[in-house]
Amino acid sequence: xxxxxxxxxxxxxxxxxxxxxxxxxxxxxxxxxxxxxxxxxxxxxxxxxxxxxxxxxxxxxxxxxxxxxxxxxxxxxxxxxxxxxxxxxxxxxxxxxxxxxxxxxxxxxxxxxxxxxxxxxxxxxxxxxxxxxxxxxxxxxxxxxxxxxxxxxxxxxxxxxxxxxxxxxxxxxxxxxxxxxxxxxxxxxxxxxxxxxxxxxxxxxxxxxxxxxxxxxxxxxxxxxxxxxxxxxxxxxxxxxxxxxxxxxxxxxxxxxxxxxxxxxxxxxxxxxxxxxxxxxxxxxxxxxxxxxxxxxxxxxxxxxxxxxxxxxxxxxxxxxxxxxxxxxxxxxxxxxxxxxxxxxxxxxxxxxxxxxxxxxxxxxxxxxxxxxxxxxxxxxxxxxxxxxxxxxxxxxxxxxxxxxxxxxxxxxxxxxxxxxxxxxxxxxxxxxxxxxxxxxxxxxxxxxxxxxxxxxxxxxxxxxxxxxxxxxxxxxxxxxxxxxxxxxxxxxxxxxxxxxxxxxxxxxxxxxxxxxxxxxxxxxxxxxxxxxxxxxxxxxxxxxxxxxxxxxxxxxxxxxxxxxxxxxxxxxxxxxxxxxxxxxxxxxxxxxxxxxxxxxxxxxxxxxxxxxx
Numbered sequence: 001x002x003x004x005x006x007x008x009x010x011x012x013x014x015x016x017x018x019x020x021x022x023x024x025x026x027x028x029x030x031x032x033x034x035x036x037x038x039x040x041x042x043x044x045x046x047x048x049x050x051x052x053x054x055x056x057x058x059x060x061x062x063x064x065x066x067x068x069x070x071x072x073x074x075x076x077x078x079x080x081x082x083x084x085x086x087x088x089x090x091x092x093x094x095x096x097x098x099x100x101x102x103x104x105x106x107x108x109x110x111x112x113x114x115x116x117x118x119x120x121x122x123x124x125x126x127x128x129x130x131x132x133x134x135x136x137x138x139x140x141x142x143x144x145x146x147x148x149x150x151x152x153x154x155x156x157x158x159x160x161x162x163x164x165x166x167x168x169x170x171x172x173x174x175x176x177x178x179x180x181x182x183x184x185x186x187x188x189x190x191x192x193x194x195x196x197x198x199x200x201x202x203x204x205x206x207x208x209x210x211x212x213x214x215x216x217x218x219x220x221x222x223x224x225x226x227x228x229x230x231x232x233x234x235x236x237x238x239x240x241x242x243x244x245x246x247x248x249x250x251x252x253x254x255x256x257x258x259x260x261x262x263x264x265x266x267x268x269x270x271x272x273x274x275x276x277x278x279x280x281x282x283x284x285x286x287x288x289x290x291x292x293x294x295x296x297x298x299x300x301x302x303x304x305x306x307x308x309x310x311x312x313x314x315x316x317x318x319x320x321x322x323x324x325x326x327x328x329x330x331x332x333x334x335x336x337x338x339x340x341x342x343x344x345x346x347x348x349x350x351x352x353x354x355x356x357x358x359x360x361x362x363x364x365x366x367x368x369x370x371x372x373x374x375x376x377x378x379x380x381x382x383x384x385x386x387x388x389x390x391x392x393x394x395x396x397x398x399x400x401x402x403x404x405x406x407x408x409x410x411x412x413x414x415x416x417x418x419x420x421x422x423x424x425x426x427x428x429x430x431x432x433x434x435x436x437x438x439x440x441x442x443x444x445x446x447x448x449x450x451x452x453x454x455x456x457x458x459x460x461x462x463x464x465x466x467x468x469x470x471x472x473x474x475x476x477x478x479x480x481x482x483x484x485x486x487x488x489x490x491x492x493x494x495x496x497x498x499x500x501x502x503x504x505x506x507x508x509x510x511x512x513x514x515x516x517x518x519x520x521x522x523x524x525x526x527x528x529x530x531x532x533x534x535x536x537x538x539x540x541x542x543x544x545x546x547x548x549x550x551x552x553x554x555x556x557x558x559x560x561x562x563x564x565x566x567x568x569x570x571x572x573x574x575x576x577x578x579x580x581x582x583x584x585x586x587x588x589x590x591x592x593x594x595x596x597x598x599x600x601x602x603x604x605x606x607x608x609x610x611x612x613x614x
Contacts, residue, residue, distance in 0.1 A: 001303040003091065003310050004123055007084045018076030018131040025069040026136045028062050030143045033277035035059055037270030045269065077131035085124040092116055092306060098314045100395050114189065115309055119302035126299030133288055141285035144278040151271050155257055159275075162250040163282055166243050170290040173239045178297055180232035187225035194221055239290065247283045251276055316394050316415055342407035344503065344536050345369040345392065350401035352387060361387045362559045365401070369503065374529065374537045376547025378580060379556030385540045386427060387559075389507050392538075394418055423501030425509035429488035431480035436465060437472035439491060443499040452498055458524040459494035460517050461487065485512035493521070497528060500535075507540045518546065544586040553577070 008015060039055035042048060096104075096112055104112065145163055149156030198205060198214055205214055254275050261267030350365040362384045369375050377385050390396050391403060394415045403410050410418050423443065431439050440452045447455075452472060456462035464487055468474040480488045489512045496504055504525075510518045529535055539547050547553055548567040555563035555570060555577045563574035570577040571586075 001300065001307065003088065003307055004084065004127075004303050007087045007091075008080070008127070010087075011080045011083060014076040014080045015131065018073045018080070019135045021069040021076070022073040022132055022136045023139060025066045025073070026140045026143065028066050028069070029140060029281065030147055032059065032062055033147070033274035033281075035062065036277065037268065037274040040270035040273060041268045073132055077128045080131060081124045081128040084127055085120050088120050088123065088306065089116060092120070092309060095310055095312075099312060100314065100316045103312050103315055112309065114192070115302075115305050119305050122299050122302040123306070126295055129292060129295055133292060137285045137288040137292065141282050141289065144282040144285070148275055148278045151275060152258075152261060152267055155254055155261075155275055158250060158253055158257070159279065159282065162246060162279070163286070165246055166283065166286050169239065169242050169246070170286060170293075173235060174290060174293055177232050177235045178294065180228060180235065181294065181298065182301070184225065184228050184232060187221070187228055191218075191221050191225055194218055239287070243283060243287065247279060251279055254279060316397055342404070343368045344371040344406060346404045347388075347391075348402050348404065350391065350398045350403060352391060352396065352398045352400075354396075360399075360559055362391075362398075365561050367554050367561060367564070369536050369538060370551075371502070371534050371536050372529070373551040374526075374539065374549075376550030376553040377538065377540045377556065378542065378544065378547055378553060378577070380542075380580070382558070383556040384559040385556055386507055388556075389424070389426075389505055389538075389540060392503075392505065393422055393424060421502040423496030423499040423504045425489075425492045425496045425504075425506045427508045427511075429480065429485070429492045429512075431476050431483075431488055431491060433476060433478045435470075435473050435475050436468075436491065439476060440472075440495050440498050443495045447498050452494070455494040455498035456490075458497050458521075458528050459490045460513075460521050460524065461490035461494050464490075486514070486517070489513060490517075490521075500532065502534060503536050503538065505538045505540070508542065510541070510543070510546060515545070518543070522546065522549070542580075544581050544584050548586065555580075 035055060035058055039052060039059075043051035043055050093116060096116075141163065145156065145159045148159040194217065198218065205211060255272065258267055258272035258275060262269060262272060345368070347365045347367045350362060351360050352362045353360045365384075365388070367375075367388075377388065379385050387396075391398055394410060397411060405413070405418065405421075432442065437449070437452060440455065441447055444451065449472060453462060456465055465471060465474070476482060480491070483491070489509055493506065493509050496506075506525075510521060513521065525537060529537060539550060541547050544567075550567075552564060553567060553570055554561060555574055557576045562576050563570050565574075571581055572578075
């Protein structure tokens with residue numbers, strides 16, 4: 001709730017004027033039954049045409065003023081709710097962009113999307129209705145009872161009893177329906193999650209012929225949600241008939257008692273009609289109050305969910321020293337250090353675990369990346385290769401040890417400054433629903449078309465892009481679904497190259513490429529590095545062929561660094577690397593066959609189990 005209140009503080013004037021105009025409208029509404037009573041008693045009953053015209057004109061004037069006040073209040077309500085919703089979305093989204101993957105929590109991206117959309121919409125609606133009705137409805141209900149007592153105290157007590165009875169019904173309905181609304185929200189979350197998973201994994205579902213089971217599971221979730229909605233709906237549906245029975249019974253009592261008072265002359269016919277109008281106003285106001293209670297209850301839950309996200313502290317922040325914080329001088333990622341005195345990047349005794357209770361994903365890692373060099377990183381699945389990438393880019397911070405950029409701890413740098421030096425090609429090719437050119441300029445906003453084509457040439461992607469009808473302006477579907485896996489990977493490589501980074505990271509970036517394209521890519525990257533001699537390249541791969549020509553190769557096994565050196569050196573002296581090479585049939589650079597290996601031809605391999613390679 002605190003973040004909503006912070007946003008509301010900016011609109012104090014609107015928050016005061018909006019309810020005041022609505023209060024003014026409610027006051028005018030309370031006078032309408034009195035004007036009607038006078039019109040009936042002094043105009044219609046006596047056939048005084050002039051009085052009827054004057055009374056009718058006064059009613060029109062009151063109606064016009066009510067409409068004007070309501071429109072002004074509605075303007076302020078729409079203004080404040082819209083502005084607050086905009087501010088909350090921007091604030092929440094900006095905060096989410098500062099969080100690392102480990103900060104997001106168990107809800108994941110799906111939960112954040114719900115909070116950015118449904119929860120903020122709920123808060124907006126509550127703010128709008130609060131400005132319009134939070135003061136008007138209680139004032140109108142209370143005012144109607146007071147006016148009834150002023151007209152006739154005896155009948156006024158009937159109003160009080162009726163009002164208390166309706167309030168009791170409202171309380172009981174809300175007591176039993178509000179928990180149901182909470183369960184409905186949970187059911188909708190479950191249904192949204194199930195729908196998203198099934199739509200994203202529809203190919204897997206079809207491949208394993210699981211359509212019937214998934215449809216049955218979805219139908220079961222729908223049935224549970226439908227049952228909840230029906231049950232809550234039945235409880236809520238009882239509100240109107242019960243209140244109408246009470247109100248109609250009260251109106252009968254008012255008319256019966258009013259007839260007696262009118263017979264004795266202590267009450268006029270117009271006043272009896274005024275009392276009936278006040279009874280209807282009371283009913284309408286109380287129903288509005290009940291709806292507001294339900295709405296505000298939901299809004300409070302949404303506000304709590306928003307606060308939960310905003311209260312998450314980013315685990316990855318720049319730890320500026322006091323002097324830098326005081327002088328406010330501009331900082332860059334390399335600082336004032338002499339780059340020639342330090343390696344580009346160094347891991348010093350780095351250990352890391354994704355969760356405090358989990359085992360270390362990396363243990364005591366020491367490695368160096370020199371500028372102008374190509375570094376290979378290889379290891380089995382789960383050995384920690386991608387974790388090293390996550391630490392270099394500061395998606396996470398190491399639990400122990402430190403990572404130095406030109407001799408400076410990267411924790412002292414703003415993450416965005418560090419990442420401005422890095423061109424990353426992630427394992428999973430991520431593209432956006434924009435044109436190809438826009439996707440490439442995502443990393444290099446000022447790049448010219450010539451720069452983009454050069455990057456596409458290096459990534460072996462220019463041929464298929466030129467074959468598209470619109471070239472660089474060709475639109476991509478969400479996630480690049482209108483391209484093949486290899487095409488998506490080549491575009492992400494081109495995007496990283498277009499940035500002209502100091503450190504180019506290829507995290508298993510050629511896994512979807514054939515061997516010929518992979519070889520051409522490695523050749524083009526070597527040429528790219530010659531054109532940019534200060535650029536270092538870090539290649540993470542499970543293919544020995546992708547990293548065998550690197551200046552230095554680091555071998556990971558179960559989170560530990562178990563070897564470092566050239567291809568031939570590791571092949572002869574490192575058991576883990578030799579096993580990897582053996583499984584892939586890789587020979588020594590001098591043409592010698594592995595002592596422990598599997599002879600494979602250059603065109604493919606035959607599986608030991610007798611399988612066929614396609």
